[in-house]
Amino acid sequence: MTATMLTSEQIRSFDRDGFLVLPDFVSDEACGALRRRAVQLVDEFEPTARRTVFTTNEQTRSSNEEFLSSGPKVWCFFEEAAFGDDGELTRETSLSVNKIGHAMHDLDPEFEQFSYTRELAEVAADLGQPDALALQSMYIFKQPYIGGEVNCHQDATFLCTEPASVIGFWFAIEDATLDNGCLWAIPGGHRTTLRRLMKRHVEGDDTAGTYFEMLDDTPLPEVGDDRLVPLPVTAGTLIVLHGLLPHCSRTNTSPVSRHAYSLHTIPAGVGYPAWNWLQRGEDMPLRPLAAVADALAAHEAANA
Ligand code: FE2
Numbered sequence: 001m002t003a004t005m006l007t008s009e010q011i012r013s014f015d016r017d018g019f020l021v022l023p024d025f026v027s028d029e030a031c032g033a034l035r036r037r038a039v040q041l042v043d044e045f046e047p048t049a050r051r052t053v054f055t056t057n058e059q060t061r062s063s064n065e066e067f068l069s070s071g072p073k074v075w076c077f078f079e080e081a082a083f084g085d086d087g088e089l090t091r092e093t094s095l096s097v098n099k100i101g102h103a104m105h106d107l108d109p110e111f112e113q114f115s116y117t118r119e120l121a122e123v124a125a126d127l128g129q130p131d132a133l134a135l136q137s138m139y140i141f142k143q144p145y146i147g148g149e150v151n152c153h154q155d156a157t158f159l160c161t162e163p164a165s166v167i168g169f170w171f172a173i174e175d176a177t178l179d180n181g182c183l184w185a186i187p188g189g190h191r192t193t194l195r196r197l198m199k200r201h202v203e204g205d206d207t208a209g210t211y212f213e214m215l216d217d218t219p220l221p222e223v224g225d226d227r228l229v230p231l232p233v234t235a236g237t238l239i240v241l242h243g244l245l246p247h248c249s250r251t252n253t254s255p256v257s258r259h260a261y262s263l264h265t266i267p268a269g270v271g272y273p274a275w276n277w278l279q280r281g282e283d284m285p286l287r288p289l290a291a292v293a294d295a296l297a298a299h300e301a302a303n304a
Contacts, residue, residue, distance in 0.1 A: 018190030018245035025238035121290035147252030156243035162271035168241035
């Protein structure tokens with residue numbers, strides 16, 4: 001296969017490190033448009049459904065029915081720290097949300113346009129997914145002062161295929177710094193085992209939650225481990241993450257938000273177990289990056 005977007009050095013670097021930093025991958029205009037649309041989605045979010053709190057705390061997550069049903073939706077998840085003792089938001093809504101997930105790339109035209117691009121399809125192809133399917137999108141706000149820590153994890157724990165194949169494309173929509181919670185990872189950390197799988201209960205009540213199946217109890221590094229290196233980047237940078245790479249981010253203690261958008265892809269034809277938390281109905285099949293990017297470009301050209 002001939003590489004199209006990446007140099008052979010960049011491909012080697014990804015294979016060696018498990019991540020690849022591509023500065024200026026998207027324009028300021030594209031970042032600005034996605035940011036405006038994300039804030040608008042939060043503003044428009046159904047007020048009666050504003051209580052879904054996203055947390056890395058496993059128990060809360062596993063019991064959260066709204067999380068489990070959000071795979072084919074556009075849903076807003078709130079910060080734990082955003083609510084007062086009375087259960088009311090203590091700050092304005094747009095500063096209280098943790099993330100939006102998990103199908104904006106297929107349900108919202110602005111996110112679709114950002115996600116399905118020829119450039120991204122070619123990066124995916126260069127890294128072994130010429131037939132990449134867009135599985136999951138997340139817009140992460142990492143709010144000033146309350147944006148929480150994300151423990152070291154492997155994305156393949158949450159998006160499992162047989163064999164493991166998920167790639168994460170993490171776009172800095174705003175500058176990500178040491179102060180506002182940039183990503184951290186261990187170079188080469190992906191050359192390891194998958195530690196655990198998050199599984200959905202598939203028998204009986206499928207809203208019953210999730211549980212973790214331990215595959216290898218070797219602990220992942222913790223935030224603060226001196227093998228972790230920070231990945232501060234400017235807005236518009238794309239960081240590509242191997243599905244087995246342990247990565248994390250610290251609490252945002254700064255007055256500045258750290259918006260990011262992540263899109264996860266898997267190759268066509270791999271096994272996708274029914275116990276993955278993220279399930280779509282047959283009416284909403286996963287779509288290929290390259291073909292949809294081409295169709296969007298053709299549509300735009302026809303309307304130009
Ligand atoms: Fe992740």
